Amino acid sequence: xxxxxxxxxxxxxxxxxxxxxxxxxxxxxxxxxxxxxxxxxxxxxxxxxxxxxxxxxxxxxxxxxxxxxxxxxxxxxxxxxxxxxxxxxxxxxxxxxxxxxxxxxxxxxxxxxxxxxxxxxxxxxxxxxxxxxxxxxxxxxxxxxxxxxxxxxxxxxxxxxxxxxxxxxxxxxxxxxxxxxxxxxxxxxxxxxxxxxxxxxxxxxxxxxxxxxxxxxxxxxxxxxxxxxxxxxxxxxxxxxxxxxxxxxxxxxxxxxxxxxxxxxxxxxxxxxxxxxxxxxxxxxxxxxxxxxxxxxxxxxxxxxxxxxxxxxxxxxxxxxxxx
Amino acid sequence: xxxxxxxxxxxxxxxxxxxxxxxxxxxxxxxxxxxxxxxxxxxxxxxxxxxxxxxxxxxxxxxxxxxxxxxxxxxxxxxxxxxxxxxxxxxxxxxxxxxxxxxxxxxxxxxxxxxxxxxxxxxxxxxxxxxxxxxxxxxxxxxxxxxxxxxxxxxxxxxxxxxxxxxxxxxxxxxxxxxxxxxxxxxxxxxxxxxxxxxxxxxxxxxxxxxxxxxxxxxxxxxxxxxxxxxxxxxxxxxxxxxxxxxxxxxxxxxxx
Numbered sequence: 001x002x003x004x005x006x007x008x009x010x011x012x013x014x015x016x017x018x019x020x021x022x023x024x025x026x027x028x029x030x031x032x033x034x035x036x037x038x039x040x041x042x043x044x045x046x047x048x049x050x051x052x053x054x055x056x057x058x059x060x061x062x063x064x065x066x067x068x069x070x071x072x073x074x075x076x077x078x079x080x081x082x083x084x085x086x087x088x089x090x091x092x093x094x095x096x097x098x099x100x101x102x103x104x105x106x107x108x109x110x111x112x113x114x115x116x117x118x119x120x121x122x123x124x125x126x127x128x129x130x131x132x133x134x135x136x137x138x139x140x141x142x143x144x145x146x147x148x149x150x151x152x153x154x155x156x157x158x159x160x161x162x163x164x165x166x167x168x169x170x171x172x173x174x175x176x177x178x179x180x181x182x183x184x185x186x187x188x189x190x191x192x193x194x195x196x197x198x199x200x201x202x203x204x205x206x207x208x209x210x211x212x213x214x215x216x217x218x219x220x221x222x223x224x225x226x227x228x229x230x231x232x233x234x235x236x237x238x239x240x241x242x243x244x245x246x247x248x249x250x251x252x253x254x255x256x257x258x259x260x261x262x263x264x265x266x267x268x269x270x271x272x273x274x275x276x277x278x279x280x281x282x283x284x285x286x287x288x289x290x291x292x293x294x295x296x297x298x299x300x301x302x303x304x305x306x307x308x309x310x311x312x313x314x315x316x317x318x319x320x321x322x323x324x
Numbered sequence: 325x326x327x328x329x330x331x332x333x334x335x336x337x338x339x340x341x342x343x344x345x346x347x348x349x350x351x352x353x354x355x356x357x358x359x360x361x362x363x364x365x366x367x368x369x370x371x372x373x374x375x376x377x378x379x380x381x382x383x384x385x386x387x388x389x390x391x392x393x394x395x396x397x398x399x400x401x402x403x404x405x406x407x408x409x410x411x412x413x414x415x416x417x418x419x420x421x422x423x424x425x426x427x428x429x430x431x432x433x434x435x436x437x438x439x440x441x442x443x444x445x446x447x448x449x450x451x452x453x454x455x456x457x458x459x460x461x462x463x464x465x466x467x468x469x470x471x472x473x474x475x476x477x478x479x480x481x482x483x484x485x486x487x488x489x490x491x492x493x494x495x496x497x498x499x500x501x502x503x504x505x506x507x508x509x510x511x512x513x514x515x516x517x518x519x520x521x522x523x524x525x526x527x528x529x530x531x532x533x534x535x536x537x538x539x540x541x542x543x544x545x546x547x548x549x550x551x552x553x554x555x556x557x558x559x560x561x562x563x564x565x566x567x568x569x570x571x572x573x574x575x576x577x578x579x580x581x
Contacts, residue, residue: 079530203338204462208457219473
């Protein structure tokens with residue numbers, strides 16, 4: 001086994017190569033490593049690249065560029081669990097920082113979830129989206145569709161269509177940009193009775209997991225969004241963030257202003273230290289549960305249509321998204 | 325909306341609190357082979373029983389579980405607050421948290437940390453690849469991971485490489501001498517699930533350990549259920565359900581299929 005520090009550098013180099021959409025040379029890798037706090041020269045990078053090539057994680061492409069192999073991608077997913085335990089939170093923080101939606105103009109980037117459906121199922125899926133977004137159990141009725149020929153940063157496999165839905169973490173990003181310190185706390189399943197949210201059935205914290213909590217709940221197939229639409233009773237997905245209790249008035253003001261841009265989903269704001277729907281909140285903080293954007297996708301799955309979903313995927317310009 | 329005290333208490337119980345409660349109810353003593361252990365209860369369709377038992381047997385004989393002990397529950401029988409419905413069969417097997425209960429009852433301060441997936445290469449554990457801490461979830465981490473369809477326990481049995489379910493606890497190094505004794509008693513009693521015992525203050529399977537502690541990795545009691553799932557047979561697992569007297573259970577090799 002190689003030394004732990006070398007191992008970490010190897011992984012960081014693979015991350016840089018994997019994040020790029022074209023082959024990367026040793027020079028640019030060294031520059032990016034320096035940006036990330038790893039003081040390492042071009043020569044040393046070449047040495048590390050040789051190790052990665054030998055292990056089959058990267059390969060040469062073109063004159064002097066490297067690309068990541070399938071084995072390399074797998075290694076990135078599996079390695080350094082100690083670093084990835086807070087991966088979900090750091091990823092969320094990164095996207096919160098990248099979004100710049102302006103509540104005044106209704107323009108700017110929002111955080112989206114990407115779901116892939118088969119082209120043959122698209123029509124049925126859109127029909128369900130129309131029905132679900134009519135009821136306010138999601139963040140925004142606006143979506144964006146990409147097919148395999150779409151010229152965008154979203155990679156769509158052949159025969160599939162990507163549907164982007166607004167992710168609930170957008171609310172956190174907006175609050176942050178307006179100066180409200182916000183921390184995503186839990187994802188969970190929320191019991192709804194007679195159209196009223198009652199309590200969280202299950203919760204998973206964003207900080208103690210290497211897999212996105214919402215993704216876990218989605219693949220356990222525990223929701224009944226369609227029942228909620230039909231009868232007003234069932235289970236849907238929601239997540240909760242905490243804000244300082246002293247900022248809750250300001251937060252409510254921001255949330256009221258974004259309603260004009262068709263962004264909603266906030267269920268309520270708790271009192272200081274009040275457990276919200278059974279989810280724990282520290283004294284001095286307020287819990288704010290929000291319906292998640294993927295409730296739409298859960299409904300599609302409940303209808304028997306196969307969907308692969310990547311929550312908290314990327315950012316997209318909100319004004320390019322539209323209501324069906 | 326819900327003010328404490330004047331309405332139903334809906335507070336969510338996280339797995340850690342469930343575990344600690346069950347640990348304190350464990351009375352099993354490996355030296356005399358008697359007492360209560362913690363059980364996972366799986367519910368299957370009656371007509372799948374033989375196939376499932378076959379799988380359980382293979383998994384348990386390959387050491388991919390905590391112990392080979394099992395209790396078969398038929399329609400109408402109850403365990404904990406669970407009653408087996410018509411057309412179903414319940415299978416009670418030993419939960420790996422039993423090990424924590426035993427350590428605790430011998431006076432060792434044990435701190436269950438998380439459940440996760442361990443990558444096995446040619447028979448040897450390499451590293452944890454995904455984990456969920458007990459303090460952060462109300463669903464059993466191994467149950468959550470099983471539903472992600474990222475386990476490859478079947479492949480592990482046939483090729484020696486794959487991803488299996490396991491969990492980690494930390495113990496203070498001050499208790500190191502006692503731990504060695506208890507662990508060997510546990511193994512003498514036929515509980516084979518100890519996968520790895522770490523060095524003091526050293527990472528175990530890629531996971532950092534708190535200062536002055538060492539890590540112990542135990543094979544998840546739910547691996548046989550993961551295989552059943554990988555075979556596409558419906559199975560509903562209630563991990564860490566209840567405690568059960570070990571004398572009510574039998575060794576799977578004594579069960580005739």
